Amino acid sequence: MTWITEFAPTTEGLNACIDCGLCLPTCPTYRLTGDESASPRGRIAAMRAVDRGLMPVDDRFAGVMDLCLQCLACETACPSLVPFGKLMEGARAEIAAHRPDTATIGKRVLFGRLVGFRPALVFLSWLLAIAQRLRLTDVLPSSAAKAAALRPVPIPVPSTAGHEWLPEGEQVGTVAFLSGCVMDQWYSDVHVAVIEVLRTAGYRVVAPPNQTCCGAMAAHEGAAYDAARMAERNVAAFAGHDLVFVDSAGCSAHMKDYDQWTEGGSDLAVRVVDATEFIAGLIAKGALPAAVETTEPIAIQDPCHLRHAQGIIEEPRAILRAAGLEPVEIDPTGMCCGAAGAYQLSHPDISDELGRMKASQIVATGLPRVASANPGCEMQLKTFLDDGVEVVHPVEVYWKAINTRPVRQAWRALKTVPRRN
Ligand code: SF4
Ligand code: SF4
Known part of the structure; x- marks a missing residue:
């Protein structure tokens, strides 16, 4: 052997x-x-x-x-x-x-070290934010052009780590929040939406300061010792929290496997919840408002790390229905869109072919919007879709739907009605 x-x-x-x-x-x-x-x-x-x-x-x-x-x-x-x-x-x-060749060491530095080192990530995010403002990302060649498909990075570059948000109204519980790496700075709109939804449901949200990247990219790229080190650090950072809330499918899937990466990981793994499963559960229990009917169709794409890694299929659809939208299926088999972490860098031909196939399935619906619950998939879809098709996170559209004065007033009134035994 x-x-x-x-x-x-x-x-x-x-x-x-x-x-x-x-x-x-x-x-x-x-x-x-x-x-x-x-x-x-x-x-x-x-x-x-x-x-x-x-x-x-x-x-x-x-x-x-x-x-x-x-x-x-x-x-x-x-x-x-x-x-x-x-x-x-x-x-x-x-x-x-x-x-240990150059490519392997390069991957290890990028996915094992840089993404887990917040100052480096913040610095890179500042560079990206400036490049986006100067429209430099529009002229990048080949696979680097994916950067043009990113959401605009806010200035100043945000970070949720070390922050706490109080619930709206009476507190029903506390959730610990994974800030993540690129999610924290490049997809901060999604973080804002999920935190507001949790506050609406009565949760206090705490993002421990000493947490780090979940380590999924490091594990996928062979930087196993770095992945184990990141898992150890998160096990310590989230100790004492009953629920660890994660709003990126790739991260929640990996953290549910922490038992394979660290001694105390199994305990944390069972406390991890993906945003879509937790929020769909709150809607089902009546702890969050839901639309009574769906009035508008929206295409839906299943990230592999929700559908295949976690068996989460119905939950994002339930969230969209609660937002008054009717999910339209594009692919019952849930074929990968080709994003797959750093796959675009190593195998651009296959990645592009899968991206084009997925985009054509979305275009075939004729709908102007598609929902996807993973940042990597969002970037891939945007690369191959026309500007006329918007890619959104299910929780973002749900938050937009319920964050209106009439819905919030009706919801507050409902919550103040005394329960009868
Ligand atoms: S489905 Fe594939 S991996 Fe599973 S037993 Fe058959 S050949 Fe092996
Ligand atoms: S690419 Fe093929 S072998 Fe690899 S994880 Fe996907 S289905 Fe399995």
């Missing part, structure tokens, strides 16, 4: 695959290439070969693993419950340990 880290794919996990091939039609890279080595089964076969000492961790192995989007559509389809995401993260950690 040639594995050298504690993160390596386990023989037990690899042997769970029964080679049935049911995952193949769901795999984007297999569908685009028709190549067995670009399928989940092919990737598992390569990992098994290394595990049995039949193949080294070489360039060929790295190429096979690197093409994977880590979308986890194969996990959803698998009847044998193969933990593919965990196996792939282990394989990437091994590649990084075996081949």
Whole structure:
């Protein structure tokens, strides 16, 4: 066996695959290439070969693993419950340990260090904000042009870490809030919307100051030791909080797996809630207002880290309905849009092809708006959609719908009616 880290794919996990091939039609890279080595089964076969000492961790192995989007559509389809995401993260950690080349070290610095170091991220965000104002992002070449699809970064660059928000009216509970890395500065509108919705439901919101990036990007890119370090820090930062609220699908999915990254992680993992599941639950309980009828259609896109990693499908739709919108399906299989973290940088051709496919599904609905609950997906969709199609977060449109004087007055009046036993 040639594995050298504690993160390596386990023989037990690899042997769970029964080679049935049911995952193949769901795999984007297999569908685009028709190549067995670009399928989940092919990737598992390569990992098994290394595990049995039949193949080294070489360039060929790295190429096979690197093409994977880590979308986890194969996990959803698998009847044998193969933990593919965990196996792939282990394989990437091994590649990084075996081949400390420039690209690997670069990824490690970017996703393992910079995103978790707030001053560096704030500095980069200032540069981005200035570049956006000077319209420099409009003239960037190729994949860097994705920056043009970002929301405008506010000046001064914001951060929620270390802040606290009191509830509107009587307090029903407290939630700890993950500020995140790019989400905190580049998608602060989403943070504002979810915090206001939580306050409306009577929650005090606390963003601990000593938290850091969740570590998902580091784990996906093979910077496993950095991912473990970030998980450790968040376990300490969120200690003592019953609920840890996360409004980015990629981050909530990763934090629900913290038991794999740190000793005390399992305790935090069960306290993590994704924004869409928590807010949909509050709406269902009558703890938040809901529209009585839907009057306008809106297309909906499922981020892989909600649909495949967490099985969260109905909740964003329920939030849209509560906002008076009728979700229109674009793809019942939930195929990846091609964003996939840093995939655009390593495999722009496949990323672009998947992005164009997803955009054409949205355009086919003829609707001017699509809802997506993940920042990476939002950026990818905006890159391939015309300016005429708006990409929104479900909680943002919900907050806009309920943040009107008539709805708020009616809601306050409803909350003050004494309950009868
Ligand atoms: S994670 Fe996605 S791209 Fe990777 S093997 Fe599974 S289905 Fe294919
Ligand atoms: S569906 Fe599961 S068991 Fe079947 S080939 Fe794919 S990973 Fe293996």
